[in-house]
Every structure is written in structure tokens, then in C-alpha cells.
Amino acid sequence: MPVEAVIAAAREFLGDRITTNTALRDHHSHGQDTQPPVMPDAVAFIESTEEACRLMALCHAERVPVVPWGAGTSLEGHVTPVRGGITLDMSRMNNVLHVSQPDMDCRVQAGVTREQLNVHLRDMGLFFPVDPGTSACTIGGMSATRASGTNAVRYGTMRDNVMGLTVVMPDGKLIRTGGRVRKSSSGYDLTRLFVGSEGTLGIITEIQLRLHGIPEAVSSATCQFNTLRDAVETVISILQLGIPVARMELLDEVQMAACIAYSKLEGLAALPTLFFEFHGTEAGVAEQASQAEELALGNDGLGFAWAAEASARAKLWQARHDAYWAALAWKPGHKSIATDAIVPISRLNEAILGAKEDISASGLTAPIVGHVGDGNFHTVIMVPPEPDGMARAWELDKKIVARALALGGSCSGEHGVGIGKREFLEQEHGAEALTVMRAVKQALDPRGVMNPGKIFLN
Ligand SMILES: Cc1cc2nc3c(=O)[nH]c(=O)nc-3n(C[C@H](O)[C@H](O)[C@H](O)COP(=O)(O)OP(=O)(O)OC[C@H]3O[C@@H](n4cnc5c(N)ncnc54)[C@H](O)[C@@H]3O)c2cc1C
Incomplete structure (x- = not known):
């Protein structure tokens, strides 16, 4: 079996940091979502870019799927290893490598959490503003999902605050993208390609970030x-x-x-x-x-x-x-699906009031909370513990997304596509644009080893 060959070969340099322990595989079988869990064949805890290169080269040679894992807080089935393989846990690559006060930037390993980074920066009068609702998430995961949060209206999202990356490609080769300058017109913008790629194009091991001064x-x-x-x-x-x-x-x-x-x-x-x-x-x-x-x-x-x-x-x-946790506590015994629609600001009332009507017609409970300064709002659809509960919740989710798209918006402002939003991509971007996205994926990952089953329906 190829995966067993990979595990045996990886053990030579990872030792017991590659494991088939059932509890650890179970922990890595799902994120914070309602997609059916699937266990990886093994979990690898890497500690360096070099280890990521060696592991990727092995997986590429044997065509074994790899799922990068930050903290597993994503909400659309992003980290579920639907085709098995190795889950690459980045949590031990958690060093802040360099901070430049004069340039207001820093370089971190991908497993640094946003909370850890801000604690590190606090005494320097600097902060990193992108703040998804959970402090556990990693800068690597946030880059890979193009995350944002409550501060985005003023400071932008990961798209605006990632300046450069170190990426291990699907065949194990290493590239560096971007740099430390505030702008550049030099070549294709590979940084922006990997920001939001959801682990489907390569492993991000280091990130260069823009920082901001703590306001007076x-x-x-x-x-x-x-x-x-x-x-x-x-x-x-x-x-x-x-x-x-x-x-x-x-x-x-x-x-x-x-x-x-x-x-x-x-x-x-x-x-x-x-x-x-x-x-x-x-x-x-x-x-x-x-x-x-x-x-x-x-x-x-x-x-x-x-x-x-x-x-x-x-x-x-x-x-x-x-x-999000308050909503779950409000309806004990329920699960939840969080919509992530975003619309042009002038259409926000149509989108939100329309969502309210849909919620009322569905008979479900679905609090609305949102980064409305960006035109982005979440409907936390509470899934009742009934046989048709999940189907009713997805039906409501689809209605809210359909309206956002009709208003010129997007199915996802910040959570990403994962498994849950794949069906909306063609409608949102058009068949030709989706063909270009597939061509990029095919060119960079011809063997389809990087986080298969995500973003694209097949
Ligand atoms: C309560 C709650 C509130 C939330 N609020 C927000 C919010 O306000 N805004 C927001 O944007 N999100 C929010 N989220 C979603 C989630 O926190 C973000 O998507 C976050 O960016 C995921 O980070 P992570 O480290 O947990 O990544 P993971 O969930 O581990 O991974 C996410 C994706 O990134 C890939 N990935 C992870 N690390 C790497 C890497 N080093 N290289 C390549 N690919 C990688 C994975 O394969 C996966 O596809 C919320 C989630 C919860 C549970």
C-alpha cells in the first residue's frame, strides 16, 4: 500500500511524529463543521520546512493525499481528509521568526496562532489586526482560507496583510513568493494565489505579515x-x-x-x-x-x-x-451551519431582510451576526435534532446564498469553499473562470495530492 510505504519512509526522519494513533486520527477527521468526518491514515507533526519538503516528495511519488492542518477551526469541511492519506499538522511550527519595528512587518512560521502573535507584539506597540472569531486559528490556516474578522473594515483581510510566503509545492520543491516591500509590479502575484488556496496548491510554511501600530x-x-x-x-x-x-x-x-x-x-x-x-x-x-x-x-x-x-x-x-458558541448554547442539542454571504454594501438591507424572511419561512432558528462593515453577514442556522433537520438547514443556506449571488455578492466572504460551498462556485464565477481555476490546480498539482475534494466538485 503506498500510504504504508510513505509512513514507513517518513518515520526515518519524523520518528514518532508521524502517527497512526486512533485518537489523533479521529481528532484530525473533521473541522468545526457538520461534514461527515473521515480519518486520515496518519498524522504527521512536522517541525521544519525541510521536513515538509521531504514528506511532500514522498507523498507525491506515491500519489498519497496530504491535508494541511492549522488548528482545525475552519467551517466548511476544509480539513476533512475525504480521500484518506496524511494530515500534516503545522502546530509545532510555531516560532515568530523576525519582527521589524521600523518596517512594521514580521515573519512567522505557519503554526503561530493569531493570539500568540499578538502577545509577542504587544510590548513593541504593534499588532496584527486580522481576528477570526477563534483565537486558536493559525496564521497558516488564516492565510490558506483568506480569513478576516471584525477589524477588516479598517485594516483589511489576510489578502491585504500577507506580504510573502514560503511554500512547499506538491512535489516537495520550495518556493518563496512576495517579499517585504509595500508594493511590487514584478511578475504574477503568487502570494495572492496561495492566500485562499485552502491547502489545495501547496504547504505554506512561513508567512511575511504587515503589522499595524497600536492606536493611541x-x-x-x-x-x-x-x-x-x-x-x-x-x-x-x-x-x-x-x-x-x-x-x-x-x-x-x-x-x-x-x-x-x-x-x-x-x-x-x-x-x-x-x-x-x-x-x-x-x-x-x-x-x-x-x-x-x-x-x-x-x-x-x-x-x-x-x-x-x-x-x-x-x-x-x-x-x-x-x-457562535452563544448560539449553540441557546439551542441545546442542535448543530449549526454558518452561512457567510457577502454583498455590495448598498444591497445589504435586501440581503439581510431577505434572509430574515427565509429564516421565518423555514421555521428554523438562525441568529444573524456579521461583519456588516464589509457587507458580510453570517446566519448561524441551528440544525434541529430531527431526521430532516440537516436537509432543512441546507435548504435555507442555499436560499441565502442564492440571494447574495443575485445581488452581485459572493457565497463566502471569509470562511472559504471547502466542501460546503463547492456547488456555488460555477454560478458565482462562471464556467470559464472555473476552467481557469482548474487549470491552475492541474498545473501546480498534476497528481492531485494536495487536499483533494475541496473547492471543486470533482
Ligand atoms: C467560532 C468560530 C468563529 C469563526 N470566525 C471567523 C471569522 O470571523 N472570520 C474568518 O475568516 N473565519 C472565522 N472562522 C473560521 C476559521 O477560524 C478560519 O477559517 C481560520 O482561518 C482557520 O484557521 P485554522 O488554523 O484553524 O485552519 P484549519 O481549519 O486547520 O485549515 C483551514 C484550511 O487551510 C488549510 N491550511 C491550514 N494550514 C495550512 C498551511 N500551513 N498551508 C497550506 N494550507 C493550510 C487547510 O488544509 C484547510 O483547507 C471561525 C471559526 C469558528 C469555529
């Missing part, structure tokens, strides 16, 4: 509304006026009820709510906040409640990051 002043506030429409209109006005908010998140009344209960939020009602954060100088923050508040009041907002102290701010944003 930070202020957070919430504003509640009687209607979702008013909340979304406020978002649109703020963006159209160019107020540089750092964070602007929407939670509908169902999500607020779940968060109030889960995170013990005080002074807030189960109403549609915007969470804001403003970054800048003291004067700049005050000006941004007063402009945003004025616009909110003009849309019948119920006034700003400030979280000025660091501890109050931390509690507020932890509650936002815990929204």
Missing part, C-alpha cells in the same frame, strides 16, 4: 435599534460618509438574546444592535464617534452606550467573538 486611543460603543433595517441603514450611511470605523458588527435580536444570556451582557436588550470600535488619536476617535452617533440617531438608533474602559471593551468584543 480606542473607544467602543453599542447602539441598539428597534428594527434591523435602521441598523443596516446606519452602517451604509457610515461607510458612504467614509468614517474610518475600526469595527462595525451587527447582531440581530435573536443573536443578542443568545449573547446576553451566554456572555452575561448588562444594560442591553434583545434588539438589533451595532457594535462599534474607533481607533486613532483622542481627537480623531471623538470625532469619528460623534459622526457615527449622529448618523445612528438619524436612523432612529436608541443612543450610544460607551465601553470606554479596557475591561468593558474586552468583555464586549469577547461576547462578539463568542457569538
Whole structure:
């Protein structure tokens, strides 16, 4: 069996860091999603780029599938090894290699988590802004899914903050992409090709990142509304006026009820709510906040409640990051599917209010929470523990995606395609563009060893 030959050969340089232990294979059989789990034949814990090269060369020679694994927090079946093979766990490649304060950049190994990086940077007055809802995720996984988070409205996504990569290609050869300069017109942009490639084109082992200065002043506030429409209109006005908010998140009344209960939020009602954060100088923050508040009041907002102290701010944003877990706790015994639709800002109300109608017609519970500053919102569809529960949830998911596409949007703002969103790609990009994507995959991975069964339907 080729996979057994690979495991035996890899043992010579990985020792017991390549394992067929059932508990470890089971742990690596799925991400944070509802796709059916599949166990890999083995899990390899590599510690260097050189080990990744050697392992990839073996797998390529024997045509054994390889699934890169960061922390397994992805939401669309990305890390499920649907064709078995070796799961390559990057968690031991977790060194911050270099930080340059003057250039405000750094180089990290792929298994560094976003939380680890920010702890490392804190005393240097710098931070890395991209913040998916779970602190466990790795910079490698975030690069591979083109992740974003609550700060993207101001600081951009992984697409904007990854400057360069070290990548082990499917045949084991090594390439470096990009560099440390703020812009370059030199050749094809391979960095952007690998950012968002979901482990289907190569193993990212090192990442060069853009960093940002910790702002002098930070202020957070919430504003509640009687209607979702008013909340979304406020978002649109703020963006159209160019107020540089750092964070602007929407939670509908169902999500607020779940968060109030889960995170013990005080002074807030189960109403549609915007969470804001403003970054800048003291004067700049005050000006941004007063402009945003004025616009909110003009849309019948119920006034700003400030979280000025660091501890109050931390509690507020932890509650936002815990929204997914709050939804699960709200409906015990349910699983969940998170939609990830994104639309042009001006179509946000049509998309969200339409989603609300779909949810109501489905009879399911589905809180809405979203990075509305980017036009991106998640519907956390709670899957009831009934025989047709999953089918009903997927039907609702499809309706929400179909509307987003009809409004000129995308099926995924940040989670990626994995297994769960494959069926929407042709509709979103068109058959010809999908043919080009397949040609890229074929050219870089002709033996189809890298994370097979993802992004493309077959
Ligand atoms: C509660 C919760 C909230 C979330 N909120 C957000 C959010 O706000 N924004 C957001 O963008 N996402 C969010 N996510 C999804 C998830 O956290 C992101 O997709 C994250 O980027 C995945 O990182 P990871 O390290 O866990 O990667 P994994 O799940 O391990 O892997 C993800 C994909 O990347 C590939 N991969 C991993 N490492 C590498 C590597 N070194 N080289 C090549 N390919 C690699 C894998 O093969 C897989 O295809 C959330 C998830 C949860 C559970």
C-alpha cells in the first residue's frame, strides 16, 4: 500500500511524529463543521520546512493525499481528509521568526496562532489586526482560507496583510513568493494565489505579515435599534460618509438574546444592535464617534452606550467573538451551519431582510451576526435534532446564498469553499473562470495530492 510505504519512509526522519494513533486520527477527521468526518491514515507533526519538503516528495511519488492542518477551526469541511492519506499538522511550527519595528512587518512560521502573535507584539506597540472569531486559528490556516474578522473594515483581510510566503509545492520543491516591500509590479502575484488556496496548491510554511501600530486611543460603543433595517441603514450611511470605523458588527435580536444570556451582557436588550470600535488619536476617535452617533440617531438608533474602559471593551468584543458558541448554547442539542454571504454594501438591507424572511419561512432558528462593515453577514442556522433537520438547514443556506449571488455578492466572504460551498462556485464565477481555476490546480498539482475534494466538485 503506498500510504504504508510513505509512513514507513517518513518515520526515518519524523520518528514518532508521524502517527497512526486512533485518537489523533479521529481528532484530525473533521473541522468545526457538520461534514461527515473521515480519518486520515496518519498524522504527521512536522517541525521544519525541510521536513515538509521531504514528506511532500514522498507523498507525491506515491500519489498519497496530504491535508494541511492549522488548528482545525475552519467551517466548511476544509480539513476533512475525504480521500484518506496524511494530515500534516503545522502546530509545532510555531516560532515568530523576525519582527521589524521600523518596517512594521514580521515573519512567522505557519503554526503561530493569531493570539500568540499578538502577545509577542504587544510590548513593541504593534499588532496584527486580522481576528477570526477563534483565537486558536493559525496564521497558516488564516492565510490558506483568506480569513478576516471584525477589524477588516479598517485594516483589511489576510489578502491585504500577507506580504510573502514560503511554500512547499506538491512535489516537495520550495518556493518563496512576495517579499517585504509595500508594493511590487514584478511578475504574477503568487502570494495572492496561495492566500485562499485552502491547502489545495501547496504547504505554506512561513508567512511575511504587515503589522499595524497600536492606536493611541480606542473607544467602543453599542447602539441598539428597534428594527434591523435602521441598523443596516446606519452602517451604509457610515461607510458612504467614509468614517474610518475600526469595527462595525451587527447582531440581530435573536443573536443578542443568545449573547446576553451566554456572555452575561448588562444594560442591553434583545434588539438589533451595532457594535462599534474607533481607533486613532483622542481627537480623531471623538470625532469619528460623534459622526457615527449622529448618523445612528438619524436612523432612529436608541443612543450610544460607551465601553470606554479596557475591561468593558474586552468583555464586549469577547461576547462578539463568542457569538457562535452563544448560539449553540441557546439551542441545546442542535448543530449549526454558518452561512457567510457577502454583498455590495448598498444591497445589504435586501440581503439581510431577505434572509430574515427565509429564516421565518423555514421555521428554523438562525441568529444573524456579521461583519456588516464589509457587507458580510453570517446566519448561524441551528440544525434541529430531527431526521430532516440537516436537509432543512441546507435548504435555507442555499436560499441565502442564492440571494447574495443575485445581488452581485459572493457565497463566502471569509470562511472559504471547502466542501460546503463547492456547488456555488460555477454560478458565482462562471464556467470559464472555473476552467481557469482548474487549470491552475492541474498545473501546480498534476497528481492531485494536495487536499483533494475541496473547492471543486470533482
Ligand atoms: C467560532 C468560530 C468563529 C469563526 N470566525 C471567523 C471569522 O470571523 N472570520 C474568518 O475568516 N473565519 C472565522 N472562522 C473560521 C476559521 O477560524 C478560519 O477559517 C481560520 O482561518 C482557520 O484557521 P485554522 O488554523 O484553524 O485552519 P484549519 O481549519 O486547520 O485549515 C483551514 C484550511 O487551510 C488549510 N491550511 C491550514 N494550514 C495550512 C498551511 N500551513 N498551508 C497550506 N494550507 C493550510 C487547510 O488544509 C484547510 O483547507 C471561525 C471559526 C469558528 C469555529
